[in-house]
Amino acid sequence: MSAIITGSPWPFLVLAWPLLLGLVPLVPAWRALAVRVLPLAPLPALGFAVLGAPGTTGMPDLLLGVELAAVPGGALFLGMTAAVWTAAGWQAALTLERGVRSGILAGFWCVTLAGNLGVFLAADVVTFYVAFAAVSLCAWVLVVHERTEAALAAGRVYIVLAVLGEAALLAGLLIGAQAGDSLQIPAVREALSDAPLGGIGLALLVTGFGIKAGMVPLHVWLPLAHPVAPVPGSAVLSGAIVNAGLIGMLLFLPPGGGWGGLLVGLGFAGAFGAALWGLTQANPKAVLAYSTVSQMGLILALVGAGQSVAFYALHHGLAKGALFLLVGVAMAATGRRRAATLALAGLIALSVAGLPLTGGGLAKAAAKSGLAPALALAVTLSGVTTTLVLGWFLWLLARDDKRAQGQPWGALIAGAGALGLAAVLVPWALWSGATDLPVGYALRSGAVVEALWPMLLGLGVLAVLCRRPVPTQPPGDLLHLLPARAVGWRLPDIEPTPPFGARRGGLRLLVRAARIDAVLSRWPMAGALLVAGVVAFALLLP
Numbered sequence: 001m002s003a004i005i006t007g008s009p010w011p012f013l014v015l016a017w018p019l020l021l022g023l024v025p026l027v028p029a030w031r032a033l034a035v036r037v038l039p040l041a042p043l044p045a046l047g048f049a050v051l052g053a054p055g056t057t058g059m060p061d062l063l064l065g066v067e068l069a070a071v072p073g074g075a076l077f078l079g080m081t082a083a084v085w086t087a088a089g090w091q092a093a094l095t096l097e098r099g100v101r102s103g104i105l106a107g108f109w110c111v112t113l114a115g116n117l118g119v120f121l122a123a124d125v126v127t128f129y130v131a132f133a134a135v136s137l138c139a140w141v142l143v144v145h146e147r148t149e150a151a152l153a154a155g156r157v158y159i160v161l162a163v164l165g166e167a168a169l170l171a172g173l174l175i176g177a178q179a180g181d182s183l184q185i186p187a188v189r190e191a192l193s194d195a196p197l198g199g200i201g202l203a204l205l206v207t208g209f210g211i212k213a214g215m216v217p218l219h220v221w222l223p224l225a226h227p228v229a230p231v232p233g234s235a236v237l238s239g240a241i242v243n244a245g246l247i248g249m250l251l252f253l254p255p256g257g258g259w260g261g262l263l264v265g266l267g268f269a270g271a272f273g274a275a276l277w278g279l280t281q282a283n284p285k286a287v288l289a290y291s292t293v294s295q296m297g298l299i300l301a302l303v304g305a306g307q308s309v310a311f312y313a314l315h316h317g318l319a320k321g322a323l324f325l326l327v328g329v330a331m332a333a334t335g336r337r338r339a340a341t342l343a344l345a346g347l348i349a350l351s352v353a354g355l356p357l358t359g360g361g362l363a364k365a366a367a368k369s370g371l372a373p374a375l376a377l378a379v380t381l382s383g384v385t386t387t388l389v390l391g392w393f394l395w396l397l398a399r400d401d402k403r404a405q406g407q408p409w410g411a412l413i414a415g416a417g418a419l420g421l422a423a424v425l426v427p428w429a430l431w432s433g434a435t436d437l438p439v440g441y442a443l444r445s446g447a448v449v450e451a452l453w454p455m456l457l458g459l460g461v462l463a464v465l466c467r468r469p470v471p472t473q474p475p476g477d478l479l480h481l482l483p484a485r486a487v488g489w490r491l492p493d494i495e496p497t498p499p500f501g502a503r504r505g506g507l508r509l510l511v512r513a514a515r516i517d518a519v520l521s522r523w524p525m526a527g528a529l530l531v532a533g534v535v536a537f538a539l540l541l542p
Contacts, residue, residue, distance in 0.1 A: 008055025011068035011121050014045045014078075015114050022110030031103030035096050038089030041110050042082040045117050049079030056123070063130065064183060067123035071251060073310030076434065077120045077243060080314045083419060084239040084321035085113050090415040091325050092232035095407055101145065105230075108141035112241070119244045125173050125183045128251070132169065135244050136162045136212060142233035143225045154224035157479070161211050161221050169208030169248075175201035176252070185251050193254040202259055205252050213245030214296045215263075216270035223281075223475035226289035231328035234285055238292040239321025243313055246296070249303055263304025268378055270297025275385035279392050279465060280473035284327055284400055287393040289475065292320055294389060295352070298382055302367055305375055311434045315363040315427055319352045322420030323393070329416050330397055332407035341413060342398055348420040349390035353455050354383050356448045359427035364451065365442035366435045380450055387458025388465070395466055 005012055018041040025034040048054075053070035060066075070078065092109070096102045111134055118131025140162065144155035177183055179198065180191030192198045192205075211218045222242075226234045253259055271294050278290030295316050302309050326345045333341045351360035364383070368376045431439060441447070474480055 004059065004061065006058040006060070008057055010044075010048050010051075010055050011057040011070070012059070014048050014121065015068070015118055017041065017044045018110040018114045018117070022107050022114070025103040025107040031100060032098045034103045034106035035098070036093045038092050038106060038109055039086055041089060041113055042085040042117075045078055046082035046086060049075050049082060053078055064126045065124065066127045068121045068127070069123045071120055071122075071247060073250075073308070074120045076310045076314045076430070077247060078117065080317040081116055081120065081240045081243065083422060084317055085116070085236055087321060087325060087415045087419040088232040088235040088239075091235070091328055091412060092230070094411055094415075095232070095328060095404070096230060101147075105141060105145050105233075108138045112138040112142065112236075116236075116240055116244060119247050123185060125177050125185060125188055128185065128248075129170065129173055132212075132244060132248065133166055135241055136166060139237065139241055142237060143229050145230055145233060146228060148228060151228035154221070154228050157476075158221045158225050161218070165208040165211035165218075167208075168204040172201045172204030172208060172252075175204070189252050189254050192252070202253065205248070206259060206262070209245040209248035209252075210266075210300075211245065212242065213249070213300060214242050214270070214293045215245070215300055216266055216273065216293065216297060217478055219270065219274065219293045219296075220476055220479050222293055223286050223289040223477065224479075226292075226324075227283045227285040227475060231285075231324060234288075234327075235321045235324040238288065238324055239317045242292065242296055243317060246299060246303070246309070246313060249300070250309070253303075255306065260304040260306065264301045264375070265304075267297045267299070267301025267304060268382075270294060271301060271378075271382050272297075272385050275382075275389040277473070277477055278389040279470050281392075281475060282396065282472045283475070284393050284396045285324065286475045287389060287396060288320070288323055288327070291352075291386070291389045291393065294382075294385065295320070298379065301375075301378075302371075305371060307367060307371065309367070311427065311430070312363045312367045314430070314434075315359045315423055316352065318419055318423035318426065319348050319360065322348050322416050322423055323352075323390075325412075325416035325419065327397065328404070329409065329412045330400070331402050331404040332409045332412055334403075337409050337413075342394065344413070344417055344420055345397065346394055348423060349394060350455070351424050352390060353387045353458070354451045355455065356442065356451050359424045361451055362427045362431060362442050365447055366431075366437060369435075369437055369441070380454055383451065383454030384458040384461070387455045388462055391459065391462040392465065395462075 021037050021041045024037055025031045053075040056067065056069035058065075058067055089109070092105075096105070115131045115134025115136070115138065119128060119135065122128035122131055137159070140155055140159045143158050144151050173188065175195065175197050176188035176192045179195030179201075180187040182188065182191075192201050195201065207218065211221070214222045222238075226238060229237060249263075274290045274293035274297060278287045278294070281287045281290065299309050299313055299316065302312065323345060326341055326348075330338060330341045330345070347358075351358035354361050354364040364379065368379050371379065427434075431437075
């Protein structure tokens with residue numbers, strides 16, 4: 001009789017612990033206080049990452065045989081993800097109101113966390129898909145937690161895109177698994193290069209992963225979801241969850257091929273376009289959402305160019321998670337405390353823009369190493385738009401008059417500040433192990449000048465925009481640019497953007513898909529026919 005669990009228990013504990021804590025809200029007496037356990041849920045993953053993510057776990061009798069082992073660069077991804085979830089869980093425990101609603105959030109929070117960690121530990125296709133589905137679908141609760149009209153509308157857009165992404169991902173993985181005659185991720189990745197339907201499979205995978213990673217033009221859920229989610233939810237959505245799509249591309253897309261050029265093109269379109277569109281936003285969290293689309297676009301462009309991106313993703317996840325949390329800290333601060341909060345946010349923003357001597361400066365220098373001159377210039381120029389959009393965020397945050405009464409500023413700044421300082425300092429500690437470059441590489445005079453001039457140019461343009469701001473637009477960009485038709489449903493405004501009353505018809509297909517799903521869910525045979533269709537599709541593959 002085979003053992004239930006083989007190998008090291010560490011990877012198993014990383015996923016089992018948050019799932020166990022996710023059961024706490026099921027006890028009625030504990031439900032109202034369940035949010036207090038959220039900072040504890042990522043701790044095994046954080047310890048596992050600090051140790052270098054050692055060991056593998058096998059569970060041959062679970063699903064089709066579960067194998068857990070850190071993916072390439074997994075220690076960096078796991079450490080960053082666990083750190084962001086820990087800091088966000090700390091703020092959630094301090095700020096979210098106690099009650100049934102927060103108990104529901106706590107349960108789904110833990111399942112989403114387990115899925116987020118699982119994509120960095122899955123060694124087989126089935127385990128990866130289950131983990132990806134968990135992080136993708138359960139995160140919907142984080143978006144709609146406030147139950148406002150805007151939150152529910154953003155949640156509809158999010159869940160429809162998430163389901164479409166899951167369907168594309170499942171079909172792409174079926175093509176790869178059939179072609180490789182294996183459920184091991186390396187075999188599927190290799191088979192997709194030469195499979196008869198490999199091109200279709202890759203397109204489906206890029207679509208499924210691109211939605212989660214915020215790749216233009218599949219990014220529209222991000223600027224809608226972030227402003228309406230609670231601040232801790234926004235922090236994990238932007239700092240950690242988007243990396244589930246990134247790791248999928250790194251694991252499954254074979255090197256070379258036309259998809260690389262596609263990612264470079266779409267990545268830089270997002271890197272520059274999203275940052276500039278962020279200047280049209282009046283909500284600080286919406287601006288940060290577009291900054292995330294911009295930074296993820298830059299990372300995806302580097303993936304398409306064949307660069308290692310784990311080091312850059314580490315810094316971005318820590319920094320963006322901290323900036324979102326500082327929005328909540330600023331609401332709890334006045335006077336000198338508010339000035340200190342803004343100063344810390346400014347330091348982290350400068351790091352993201354690539355300020356020399358900061359973690360962001362190191363990450364950007366490492367990312368440009370070995371790039372073709374044209375691509376390296378594009379990465380350098382992205383410092384202009386990054387400075388612009390994050391400077392605009394700071395300007396709006398300083399003028400924002402929203403206040404949260406009775407919240408412990410000291411405890412809040414401790415959590416967000418620790419995460420932000422980690423973004424600035426941790427890359428220095430990891431430089432030698434994460435890159436093959438000498439310590440002084442990013443401190444060369446040429447590298448310092450190359451990093452500074454885009455920031456100075458961006459600050460100059462920002463000074464003009466603060467006096468003459470561009471016209472304000474609602475978040476959602478492409479959704480609002482689609483042809484307008486009255487279809488009986490519209491996307492509500494997200495305060496404090498101006499009213500946008502015209503009904504928009506570009507969501508017709510999304511709304512109809514939701515209605516069809518509601519009808520099918522009442523038909524008992526729908527699920528069985530769907531499974532039969534998937535099986536038939538797999539059998540018919542050559």
